Amino acid sequence: MKTHALTQLLASTSAPALLLKEGDTHWSNDAFNSLAKSDRHQLEHWGNEGKGEIVVCAGIVFERLSAGDHTLIIASGHRAASQQRQLMQALIPQLQKGISPFFALPQVLCELLDWESSAACTTLNNHQLTLVGHWHAGEQHPPQTLELHDSLAASLYIHQAPTTQIQEWIKATRDPLMPTSGIWLGQRIEDASGETIGHLAVWDKEPKANLTDSIHLLQLCADLVGAWLPPKNAESEPTAYTADPLTHLPQRDALDNALSQCEKSFPEHEYMLALIDIDGLSRINAEFGHQEGDRVLCTYADKLRHECRPNDQVFRFGGDEFVLLMPVSKKAAPIIKRLDLLNRSMAEQLNHPFKASAGYALMTEANGSSDELMLLADSRLKQAKKKT
Structure with a gap:
């Protein structure tokens, strides 16, 4: 030397x-x-x-x-500048396309740090997590709902627990994502107010990754996501709304409140509403049974939730219908293309034909009226279904 x-x-x-x-x-x-x-x-x-x-x-x-x-x-940190640059180069173009960082980061982290698996989860409720992004063995895996008490990340959600944690295990755990043994590194994600909103994790049966670099990058990612998420409206009081017992999505009462808030902030802010209907759900129930129909609804709800950016909201409108409410800028979110990709993903995962139609409407087109917004979206949904 x-x-x-x-x-x-x-x-x-x-x-x-x-x-x-x-x-x-x-x-x-x-x-x-x-x-x-x-x-x-x-x-x-x-x-x-x-x-x-x-x-x-x-x-x-x-x-x-x-x-x-x-x-x-x-x-540690003498490699930080290069890694931070690579992280930004990989992440920023995806954020510009409207892709959630919770979906994009697992692949970026695995490829940058050489871990076999990575996951990004958001809190669904006090007992469940939404697995938004899941990269494993070089492939992106579909979103799903996880039980918090089964997850290796449960300790991250304990009040005043360390925000960065390392766990090693040598036998099978209750966590459905984990191999029978390995090393797991998790990082809690908090918003600007300090509220826990989710976590990032990487793991491997036999890690080749540099642990120091991994800790540094996970902490940086948590800071980026926390800063990227828009601040909550301090004036709004949290209200408890009923969740659909099957899909765990908020229902019509929450949608009515969200539409009321959109009316109040219009025209300073523009919104798009997508009314989505699963085509042929009754046929699926008749051909495959109601259990399969319920599985279709839950799977679609999870995937639709994954398509949401942090400010987007998804609701179960009833039966086979969902509503996606999105703030949009001058350049509308590429939701039509993403929903088309979601249709193909559903068909592949379910291993039988699947199609969901959608009607779209902008608040500007409805002159700021949420009632008109829903009627316009419904009219366009009916037109879309006639073409199928």
């Missing part, structure tokens, strides 16, 4: 660095010397005799690099 060049390079960095040679302190920079004496002794001891690739000292993650008779102890 060319120690002169190395020490010159690290001399002015803000990252604490210590160089050991044959077990003795060979060099350290000013950032390391400014640490408390007890912390310096802990790092020296760990550098010579400690186990593991990383250690946390003075609230900083350190890693150990060895070459010959030299050992370098350095604060």
Whole structure:
């Protein structure tokens, strides 16, 4: 190891660095010397005799690099700039297309950090999570509803629990996503008010990933998502609405309130409403049984929820109908294309024909009236169904 060049390079960095040679302190920079004496002794001891690739000292993650008779102890993060740049380059174009970060991030993290699996979940209620994005073994997997008490991430949702957690297990768990053994790294996601809104996780049976880099990137992603989500309206009081017992989606009372809020904020804000009807649900019930019909409704509800951006809202309108209410900018969200892709995804997953028709309407077209908005969307839905 060319120690002169190395020490010159690290001399002015803000990252604490210590160089050991044959077990003795060979060099350290000013950032390391400014640490408390007890912390310096802990790092020296760990550098010579400690186990593991990383250690946390003075609230900083350190890693150990060895070459010959030299050992370098350095604060993590020296690869952060490159990884952050790659993360942004992969994530921002997807956000610009209206794709939820909860859907996009698992693939980005697996490919960037070399984990086999990753998941991004949002809270559905006090007992359930919505698995929005799930990347495993090089493939994107469909969204689904998970029971919180079965998830390895349950500890992230405990009040005042650490926001970043590592778990290792050597036998099967109750978590349906996990292999029989492995290492799991989870990161809680909070909004600007500090409320928990979901989590990110990566895991692998035999991880090849750098744990330090993974912790750094997961924490950065959580900060990005928390900052990206729009702030809640401080003036609005939370109201409890009834959830559909089958799909767990909010129902008409919640839709009526959401439409009322849209009227109040129009014309400053534009909205699009999509009224969606599953074609031939009665035929599915007759041909495959009501249990299959219920499975179709639940699967579609999960997938439709996954298509939502953070400000979008999805409701079960009744029977085989759903409503998607979306704030839109000058460039409308590409919802038509996404719903077409959802139809194909449903047919593939269910292994039998599937089609859902939709009618779309803008609040501008309805002159700010939510009643007119619903009537216009319903009229266009009927036109769409006639074409099928």
